[in-house]
Amino acid sequence: MKTKKIPQRMCLGCQEVKPKRELIRIVRSPEGEFSVDATGKKPGRGAYICPQMECFAAARKSKGLERSFKSPIDKSVYELLEQQLNELPKAEG
Known part of the structure; x- marks a missing residue:
């Protein structure tokens, strides 16, 4: 029996x-x-980050989101994304 392939993202x-x-x-x-x-x-177009704020901060510092979306991202957009991330329910475990 085949095992189901699980999509992986970085x-x-x-x-x-x-x-x-x-x-x-x-x-x-x-x-x-x-x-x-x-x-x-x-x-x-989507890009993926871990649910920890440390990963969001690292992606912001390294301009990973800008590279992924191939366009500059304004500071206000980062603040809006950070606010939306903080509003997400935290995963248990």
Whole structure:
């Protein structure tokens, strides 16, 4: 019997490859708006980070999100994303 393939993604902060479900997706919509995608189903280009704020800070410092989205990101967008990340329910465990 075949084992089911689990999609893997790399965190832009810590550069670790983890199962897609363990990471948080940040998406740039076709209109150019950035948001945190809790469902993983929003349309647009996505990038993944771990749920820890340390990984978000590392991705911001290394400009990982800017590289992934191939466009500059304004400071206000980072603040909005940080606020949205803080509002997400924390995973138990």
